[in-house]
Amino acid sequence: MLAVEVRDLVKTFRNGWFPRRVTRALRGVTLAVPRGVIFGLLGPNGAGKTTLLSILATLLLPDGGHASVLGHDVVREAGAVRRRINMASGNSSFLWSLTVREILDIYGRFYGLGRRERQKKADALLDLCELRPYASVVYNELSTGLKQRLALAKALLNDPELLFLDEPTVGLDPDISIRIRQQVADLRNRKGVTILLTTHYMREAEELCDEIAFIWGGQILARGDAESLKRQIKVGDTITVGLDHPDGDLSLAGLPGVLHCRVLENSVECLVDDARKRLPDILRSLQDRGSVVSDVQVSEPDLEKVFIELVREGERRDVAV
Amino acid sequence: MWRSNCIKLLAFTQKSWINSRRHIFTVFEILFWPIVSVISVGLLTRFIALSSEMTAFVLVGTMALSIMQVCQLDVAYALLFEMWGKSTKHQFLAPVSPWHMVLGSWFMGVARGSVVFVLLAGLTLWAFDFNFFAPGVVPVAAFLLGLYLTAMVVGVLVSILLLLFGLRAEVSAWSTVSVVLLVCGIYYPVSVLPSPLAYLAAWIPLTYFLDAFRVHFGFAPEFGLSLAKGFLLSGLYLVLAYWGLSLAITHSRRTGVLLKMSE
Numbered sequence: 001m002l003a004v005e006v007r008d009l010v011k012t013f014r015n016g017w018f019p020r021r022v023t024r025a026l027r028g029v030t031l032a033v034p035r036g037v038i039f040g041l042l043g044p045n046g047a048g049k050t051t052l053l054s055i056l057a058t059l060l061l062p063d064g065g066h067a068s069v070l071g072h073d074v075v076r077e078a079g080a081v082r083r084r085i086n087m088a089s090g091n092s093s094f095l096w097s098l099t100v101r102e103i104l105d106i107y108g109r110f111y112g113l114g115r116r117e118r119q120k121k122a123d124a125l126l127d128l129c130e131l132r133p134y135a136s137v138v139y140n141e142l143s144t145g146l147k148q149r150l151a152l153a154k155a156l157l158n159d160p161e162l163l164f165l166d167e168p169t170v171g172l173d174p175d176i177s178i179r180i181r182q183q184v185a186d187l188r189n190r191k192g193v194t195i196l197l198t199t200h201y202m203r204e205a206e207e208l209c210d211e212i213a214f215i216w217g218g219q220i221l222a223r224g225d226a227e228s229l230k231r232q233i234k235v236g237d238t239i240t241v242g243l244d245h246p247d248g249d250l251s252l253a254g255l256p257g258v259l260h261c262r263v264l265e266n267s268v269e270c271l272v273d274d275a276r277k278r279l280p281d282i283l284r285s286l287q288d289r290g291s292v293v294s295d296v297q298v299s300e301p302d303l304e305k306v307f308i309e310l311v312r313e314g315e316r317r318d319v320a321v
Numbered sequence: 322m323w324r325s326n327c328i329k330l331l332a333f334t335q336k337s338w339i340n341s342r343r344h345i346f347t348v349f350e351i352l353f354w355p356i357v358s359v360i361s362v363g364l365l366t367r368f369i370a371l372s373s374e375m376t377a378f379v380l381v382g383t384m385a386l387s388i389m390q391v392c393q394l395d396v397a398y399a400l401l402f403e404m405w406g407k408s409t410k411h412q413f414l415a416p417v418s419p420w421h422m423v424l425g426s427w428f429m430g431v432a433r434g435s436v437v438f439v440l441l442a443g444l445t446l447w448a449f450d451f452n453f454f455a456p457g458v459v460p461v462a463a464f465l466l467g468l469y470l471t472a473m474v475v476g477v478l479v480s481i482l483l484l485l486f487g488l489r490a491e492v493s494a495w496s497t498v499s500v501v502l503l504v505c506g507i508y509y510p511v512s513v514l515p516s517p518l519a520y521l522a523a524w525i526p527l528t529y530f531l532d533a534f535r536v537h538f539g540f541a542p543e544f545g546l547s548l549a550k551g552f553l554l555s556g557l558y559l560v561l562a563y564w565g566l567s568l569a570i571t572h573s574r575r576t577g578v579l580l581k582m583s584e
Contacts, residue, residue: 013577054580059410061575082416093407093583095336097343109332110415112325154411 001071003162003194004033004056009065011051011218025051027218028065033196033211035161038188040209041198042307048218049198053164056196057087070161083111086160090170092151096140100131100150103139104157111158125153129183145176152183163187165197169204181208202303212303214310221310229306237275239282242267242295250289255281267295275300329417333425337395340402341433350394355387355437356444363449373451377538380451382507384441385531388434388465389472390498395430396423396476397494400483403582404491410583413574419566423480427473434469456537463548467530470555474526475501477562484569487578506531511543526554 011026026048033039041049054060056069058078066073072080094103101122108118126132129149134142142150148168155163165184169177185208187193199205205212206226213223222229236259243250243266250268253261257278260271268286272278275298286293341347362383366376399422403409412422442453454461475497482490501507504518505527511519522528529544529551536542544550573579 050580054410057414059414059574059579060577061571079416082414087410087414091584092411094411095340095402095406095408098336098339102339106332106336107411107415109328109335110412110417112328112416114324114328 001035002032002068003035003037003070004031004039004196005066005068006031006052006056007066009052009055009067010063011048011055011060012063025218026055026062029215029218029220031213031220031223033194035194036188036192037210038184038195038197038208040205040212041196041215042200042202042205042212042303043198043215044200044311047215049215050166051218052215053087053166053196053198057085057164058082083158084160085162085164086155086158087164087166088148088151088155088168089165090148090151090167090172092147092154094139094147094150094154097138099136099138100126100142101135103150104153107154108157113157121157125156128156129153130179145172148172148176148180152180156187159191160193162194162196165195167199168197169199169201177204184208202307206303214307216311216314219314221314222306226303229303230301236271236273236301238299238301239270239272239275239279240267240295240297240299241270241282241286241293242297243286244292244294246291248289248291250286250291252282252285255285258282326421329421330425330428332417333399333422334428336402337398337426337429340398341429347433350391351433351437352440355391355441358387359383359441359444360448363445363451366449374539376449377451378510378535378540379508380445380449381453381535381538382531384438384445384453385464385468385527386498386502386507387441388437388468389475389501389527390495391437392427392430392434392469392472393476393479393498394494395433396426396473397479397483399423399426400480401491401494404483404488407583410580413570413579419570420563423473423477423563423566427469427476430472430476431469434472435465438465456534460534460537464530464534467526467533467548467551467555470552470559471501471525471527471530474555474558474562477559477566481562481565481569484566484573484578487582501525501527504528506543524554526551526558529554 007030009026009029013023013025015021029052041052043049051060055062055067056074058074058081061075068074069081070084074081098106104122104125105118108121113121126135129152131146131149131153134146139147152168168184169180172180181204184195184197188195197209211223211225212229214221246266250263251261252258252268252270255278257273258270259273262269270282279298283293359380362379366379371379400409403412445451445453479494479497482493504514504522505525506522511522511528514522529547532543533547533551
């Protein structure tokens with residue numbers, strides 16, 4: 001069974017009277033998220049990530065298409081969806097004058113938890129999110145990192161089967177980001193929670209997500225795991241060969257699979273379609289030319305490169321249309 | 322199921338209670354404005370040498386306005402505080418209904434309104450020799466219930482405006498009650514109003530609750546079956562207001578106002 005199923009989802013925002021501004025936030029998004037995975041929704045600001053997440057979390061109504069969460073239609077069965085999901089945003093905010101414990105207590109009540117259950121749950125979450133020393137501190141006095149941890153704690157109050165995380169580490173120091181990522185990974189590994197996460201940090205997605213979808217201009221450009229996306233886009237791998245005594249013509253541009261070659265002072269840098277396939281030929285060719293290889297480095301493209309390529313492709317397609 | 326509903330409902334009461342304790346302006350709402358209002362109006366009645374009946378007429382109106390303002394604000398605060406705190410989306414993400422929000426916060430409004438009533442009743446007795454409890458427990462209770470129900474309708478109307486127009490409509494939380502002041506016979510009988518306004522007054526429940534309560538201070542009733550009409554209208558408006566609130570929530574989900582209130 002799927003955790004999320006989205007078909008041809010459309011959402012347009014209309015603002016102002018004159019001139020009327022029309023923003024097409026989602027333009028026919030189709031997506032399926034299996035249960036028990038961490039699914040990353042990647043894209044720049046304004047790509048439609050938060051809009052999609054908000055529709056799935058029943059905070060927004062779609063204009064067209066269909067979306068279901070844990071088997072419930074998000075429009076017709078919003079109440080059933082809300083009982084089984086929760087959400088934490090990187091820019092979450094709570095009432096400024098409530099203490100950490102009061103926030104957990106009030107939201108616990110919103111989910112219908114009895115007094116003992118609320119206390120037990122709040123205690124466990126204060127420990128899990130390392131918030132216990134701040135239990136009596138009012139929200140306004142918390143640091144950004146603590147606020148983010150509180151948002152995560154609140155999102156776990158109802159033991160959600162599906163958790164939406166909207167840019168959970170945005171604006172955080174690296175060490176806190178790492179801790180939050182660990183907690184997210186633990187949730188999936190220990191409790192089997194399905195997590196749908198939006199981010200524009202490619203490294204975060206690569207590290208955390210089992211599957212990734214690139215969203216741009218309200219459309220899904222590509223989806224798959226990080227490796228398959230890199231292969232799919234054919235950005236190419238880079239092979240850098242260090243040489244002890246470079247001499248003569250070292251350009252390898254003519255070799256099969258070599259897309260581009262640069263000869264540097266003590267090395268040759270080749271962009272190839274597949275490093276595993278092309279490395280033996282490159283090394284053989286250099287040896288044949290009398291070069292002594294001192295060092296070999298192979299680097300695969302990161303998701304950022306893949307994303308840039310995908311956006312370029314999307315722009316070309318838009319221009320063509 | 323009922324237990325879960327009670328817990329959710331009391332979540333809003335608890336939130337209002339904490340907000341009332343932590344913010345100085347909510348203390349002002351209970352102590353400062355109502356007391357200033359009653360004292361100034363009471364002194365005015367002395368200055369213009371009103372009879373004891375006329376003093377009763379004006380003080381009942383002043384009391385009603387103060388209680389309604391405090392009670393309706395609590396209903397509106399359920400949304401307003403979340404908007405000020407930019408946390409509206411968390412409330413609407415949880416499996417709570419609009420009626421949990423309205424009723425839960427209204428309980429706090431009733432509590433604060435009752436505090437205002439006791440305070441002002443004591444003050445008018447001491448300063449102006451006017452006893453609000455003179456009509457007896459049942460008429461006072463009916464009068465207060467009528468005020469609280471009308472306040473709930475006004476609070477829900479303010480919430481609808483907030484959901485439709487965002488924080489641009491926050492001023493309505495403090496100004497909507499002024500419309501009531503104009504047409505419901507707070508400081509003068511409805512009979513002195515020009516005909517369109519008198520017609521409008523007949524559609525507002527508070528007009529009937531004031532009319533019914535003033536009868537106990539020697540005034541001839543302006544309407545027949547005032548209490549029944551007042552409660553009937555309140556019930557009707559509550560149903561309509563709740564329906565309007567549900568529509569406004571759906572509308573704000575469609576337009577994205579709900580999300581904008583959290584940004």
